[in-house]
Amino acid sequence: MRTVTISYPMLPETVAQYAQPQVVALGQFDGLHLGHASVITSAVALAREAGVPAAVMTFYPHPKDVMGKGDYEGYLTPAKDKQELLAGMGVELLYIIAFNEELSRVSPADFVSVMLLPLQIVTAVVGFDFRFGHKGEGDADTLSELGQGAMKVETVAPFLLDGEKVSSSGIRKSLLSGELDKANAWFGRCYHLRGIVGHGEKRGRTIGFPTANLQLEDRYVIPATGVYAVKVFYRDEVLYGVMNVGVKPTFHEGVTKPSFEIHLFDFASDIYGQELKVDLVSYIRAERKFESIDALIAQIGADAETAKGLLGYHS
Ligand SMILES: Cc1cc2nc3c(=O)[nH]c(=O)nc-3n(C[C@H](O)[C@H](O)[C@H](O)COP(=O)(O)O)c2cc1C
Numbered sequence: 001m002r003t004v005t006i007s008y009p010m011l012p013e014t015v016a017q018y019a020q021p022q023v024v025a026l027g028q029f030d031g032l033h034l035g036h037a038s039v040i041t042s043a044v045a046l047a048r049e050a051g052v053p054a055a056v057m058t059f060y061p062h063p064k065d066v067m068g069k070g071d072y073e074g075y076l077t078p079a080k081d082k083q084e085l086l087a088g089m090g091v092e093l094l095y096i097i098a099f100n101e102e103l104s105r106v107s108p109a110d111f112v113s114v115m116l117l118p119l120q121i122v123t124a125v126v127g128f129d130f131r132f133g134h135k136g137e138g139d140a141d142t143l144s145e146l147g148q149g150a151m152k153v154e155t156v157a158p159f160l161l162d163g164e165k166v167s168s169s170g171i172r173k174s175l176l177s178g179e180l181d182k183a184n185a186w187f188g189r190c191y192h193l194r195g196i197v198g199h200g201e202k203r204g205r206t207i208g209f210p211t212a213n214l215q216l217e218d219r220y221v222i223p224a225t226g227v228y229a230v231k232v233f234y235r236d237e238v239l240y241g242v243m244n245v246g247v248k249p250t251f252h253e254g255v256t257k258p259s260f261e262i263h264l265f266d267f268a269s270d271i272y273g274q275e276l277k278v279d280l281v282s283y284i285r286a287e288r289k290f291e292s293i294d295a296l297i298a299q300i301g302a303d304a305e306t307a308k309g310l311l312g313y314h315s
């Protein structure tokens with residue numbers, strides 16, 4: 001998959017390089033959940049049928065991040081994750097439109113004439129609630145009218161799971177409230193975080209549970225504090241472990257920024273500075289303040305056993 005970052009207005013060189021009959025799925029697609037996947041797989045299928053490339057056009061940063069004056073709560077799939085997932089879905093071209101104040105003022109008509117029609121998009125595929133242009137004034141009908149017959153528009157119906165509409169906002173709520181099973185069902189995979197192993201307080205090794213401290217690589221949505229069973233991708237190895245997302249109330253007061261500490265089973269290497277991708281498989285319990293270190297150690301041991309059971313892990 002090729003990734004192309006484009007600013008408004010699109011330059012003639014960009015048009016010259018990328019104009020070709022193509023099918024493009026349009027949307028923010030943060031999370032790439034089952035609803036987004038149904039839009040994207042429709043676009044890929046239509047592209048294959050027509051014998052043209054399948055593309056996705058998305059915006060970065062998230063419009064809410066730009067317009068919300070700094071209180072945006074993060075991404076479910078930051079750029080790198082989005083790229084990896086889209087490539088796995090058969091998308092050949094990813095257009096990332098640089099979102100800023102200027103773009104937020106572009107009318108639906110200008111957006112279509114400047115950013116879409118020059119690319120020779122034969123079919124644009126959008127979700128049922130797609131909005132675009134200044135103040136979200138444009139929708140799928142507007143897109144179709146402005147396409148002047150040159151660009152067809154396909155709208156994909158909401159994707160339902162157990163009668164509920166799968167949505168990024170629903171996933172965010174589930175992650176924040178510890179309903180990981182529901183979030184993962186809506187993703188159609190496990191929620192994951194990516195980061196680099198940094199230095200912690202060097203206490204882990206003294207209590208028999210060394211923990212790799214994950215420094216998140218991007219502005220992820222932070223899941224509920226507490227203990228998780230995790231599957232960890234490190235280089236080409238798959239490892240299993242138990243992760244605490246928390247502020248360690250047994251040792252600290254007044255900390256608000258959570259740390260991400262992973263104890264890996266049957267593992268004893270120095271991995272400082274290494275990149276890990278961490279799949280959150282199950283939520284085990286909330287974080288607590290323990291009266292003694294021995295009580296915390298016993299609980300971590302029990303958490304490790306619980307996680308092994310949930311992961312089907314055997315030494
Ligand atoms: C599975 C697991 C569960 C944990 N649960 C708690 C907890 O409930 N409360 C708490 O204060 N700390 C908890 N911790 C964090 C430990 O306090 C922490 O790992 C230890 O202090 C080592 O920190 P360090 O890696 O910075 O040296 C947990 C850690 C793990 C690995």
Ligand SMILES: Nc1ncnc2c1ncn2[C@@H]1O[C@H](COP(=O)(O)OP(=O)(O)O)[C@@H](O)[C@H]1O
Nearest residue numbers: 200201202204205210211212264267268270271
């Ligand atoms: N089983 C393990 N799980 C996690 N990290 C381990 C493990 N074995 C060794 N390590 C290494 O030890 C470090 C964690 O030790 P710890 O005493 O908790 O130090 P820190 O407070 O710096 O994280 C990890 O960053 C990693 O390099």
